[in-house]
Amino acid sequence: MELKTDGYRLDRTLETHAEAEGLRGEIHGRHPMDDLLRTDRLPHIWCPGCGLGTALTCFLSALLRSGLDLDKVAVVSGIGCTGRVAGYVRLDSFHTTHGRAIPFATGLKLGNPELKVVVFSGDGDLVTIGGNHFIHAARRNMDMTVICVNNFNYGMTGGQAGATTPVGGITTTSPYGNYEYPFSISALAAASGAVYVARWTVLHARRLERSIVEALLKPGFSLVEVIAPCPTGFGRRNRLRQGLDAMHYYHEHGVIQHGADPVKTDIELEGPVIEGKFVDGEKPTFLEQYRRQLDRLRGA
């Protein structure tokens, strides 16, 4: 017996999903990176003008160029738009809880030291709610590559202020303009002990890709900060309405300064975006330190 529903059908949700599955083949063509993507999870959720597609493509190209054995690469993400990467890559991957990608990755690396562990997540996830883990993994020189896409807000939840929002930035939780001092992610990593720190905007895709290759091949804690537009969450409230506006902005304001003092790389609402390779050093990694200490104690 049907209940009165005023002409509405109530049980369409699952049918609609099924229809969308059927259409997938038609709406999604081939892409050169398809072999490295879980195409059954596409189309992705990212908005037009978002920088995440470029960041992901750079990562995948870098991965191929690095020559790493893909069977031994694991990708860990936290929560947020960037966090979706773990679900899109056709690699072993782990989509963790908000802020905890790095401790999950730490466990993964220690459980299987042969793995190359890559953390791919956003600024809200890695340096706001998960900031504590970020500095401690860098302090330990834990063997992992962290790719942190910085779009200066919590994009997925609708554009709220976070620890990277520049002073004056308008967000949904700072409609009066943010007045808190933000973190410079690169400076934070460098100060905490990272052996490799680089920053690029998604406009500088080739350089970004090259930096990711270097970071992937670097023993210890390496960080690549990717500056990316978020027109939906951040840009449209801060005079960068379209993704293209942000690209123009990066073109005009990007200043390549390899070896720049990370302390002087703050990104303000308007002003230069200092990019380049800031740190490229050597020091024993967590696992090397650990093994060295074990040998010492055993009298080897």
Add this chain to the structure above:
Amino acid sequence: MSKFEALAGNEAVATAMRQINPDVVAAYPITPQTSTVQTFANYVADGLVDTEFVTVESEHSAMSACVGASAAGARVMTATSANGLALMWEIVYIAASTRCPIVMGLVNRALSGPINIHCDHSDVMGMRDSGWIILFSENGQEAYDNLIQAVRIAEHPDVLLPVAVCQDGFITSHGMERVEIYEDADVRAFVGEYRPQWSLLDLEHPKTYGPLDFYDYYYEHKRQQVEAMQHAHRVIQEVAEAFNRTFDRDYGLFEPYRLEDAEVAVVVANSTAGTAKVVVDRLREEGLKVGLLKPRVFRPFPAEELAEALAHLKAVAVMDRSISFGAMGNAGPLFLELAAALALRGVRMPMADYVYGLGGRDILPREIESVYRDMLRVAETGQVERMVTYLSVR
């Protein structure tokens, strides 16, 4: 004069927050709570409240800041959902045990994993032993009304416990409905000024919160929390009576719907109770004696009143939007507690549990109707075939 507005549940809660005008709000974004705090941030920006609003770096910090502010003597509010509440965990217990009358808008969402942003009650059910008062709301109006009452309940000198006001994620938090908004002055008069008795900012009488408390007094402090909960049972009803008089409403410990002459009833909380009322009306047209009981107060659990309200039935079904894994029959928490409450009071009748809507799975009128038809059969035979049914699981 009150006025009617078209508001989503989260906006209704934010409106109540504006009218209450708390001293401090500390929050972190999480779906589907976000629009509560975003809307409130606009009130801060527009100078409509005097609140110190801080966008902290995590929910653990949000609840910590709330406890700090509350200990300082402030009226404090926050809002969260699911994993946000889970991350607050340590401080959720501390808020209750240090007797901080914090009020939280809790937009119910499934707790990971796997990750899911849609509605169920696994988040709030985890906090049921934490010492918080827990109120359920069927719709935006009730979330708004409950939030206003929550302030007075929490701050009552006999209670001094935090209160969580629940509503269903997306279903009511983002569903726009007609909400009656009272005069700002009336709401402010109703909640009154908060006069903390043991404020940290009272320099004449310095206090310490949260020091070590071993086998000497920890037990007594826990016993005091029990007493506060016992008082809350009375205070919640007193506040409801005052609220009903002031704003012409009808709040109690729970809402009975066509229950008086019913033979079979369903007990279900939050938004699904609204859908169930439609089903009750429909079945009543067929002459079937069915009713509904919608719990409003889950903590403190009004066992005696519930047993009394249900005693005349021939069969009762509970609908649970969460599972207590490994508990008796892997049933839901509401069923387990209600079954114990009835049994201990000698109210014997066939009971069954229907788990539904996990992770936001739609619950349709015809499914609720199937529950009623099951229970009508049970009422006839006196036999429950299955104690726990997982509705519409594939």
